Amino acid sequence: MTGVTQDHSEIASKALKIAFSPEFSMEEKRRLLPIYINPDNYIQHGTTVSDGYGGLMQLIEQLHRSADNYGISIKRTIAQDDLVFLHCHYLFGNGDVRGKAIAEIFRIEDGRLVEHWDVIQDVPAKSANTNGMF
Numbered sequence: 001m002t003g004v005t006q007d008h009s010e011i012a013s014k015a016l017k018i019a020f021s022p023e024f025s026m027e028e029k030r031r032l033l034p035i036y037i038n039p040d041n042y043i044q045h046g047t048t049v050s051d052g053y054g055g056l057m058q059l060i061e062q063l064h065r066s067a068d069n070y071g072i073s074i075k076r077t078i079a080q081d082d083l084v085f086l087h088c089h090y091l092f093g094n095g096d097v098r099g100k101a102i103a104e105i106f107r108i109e110d111g112r113l114v115e116h117w118d119v120i121q122d123v124p125a126k127s128a129n130t131n132g133m134f
Contacts, residue, residue: 008108009077011036012084015113016104019060020072020090026064030057038112045117056116067093075134082108089123089134098123101133 015036018024024032033039039053049055063070071091078085084106091099100120107115123133 007111008082008084009079009086011108011111012079012086012104012106012113013074013077016072016074016086016088019056020063020070022064022070026061029060029064033057033060036112038109038114041109041114043115045115048120063092069094070096084108087134098125 015033018029018032018036037053037056042053042056044051044055049059069091070093073089074086075089076087086104086106088102088104089099090096090102100122102121103119105117106113121133127133
């Protein structure tokens, strides 16, 4: 992958890793995320987060404050034109033992994330096949 689509994949991946990795302090998250996400123009389509950059930051702050063991593992990315898809495995604290599979979709404009959709699925204890979610 080269050119714009690779840059877009890197932008989205870096934003998610900063936002959902406990290795970054909230101060670092507040300083770094506007490099990758447009705080003045961020449209949220996910139904569990309030619209705009403020809604996203509320989620990140709540997770950082209340989850004692959280994180993200990006399994694959696909980029085309101004859209990026990331297939991710999230853990949201000790109570979320298996985690969630989340398909993250972003639209990028002028080098920053400006629009977001997601599809969220719990990782089940048992599956009808042996292929795994990731």
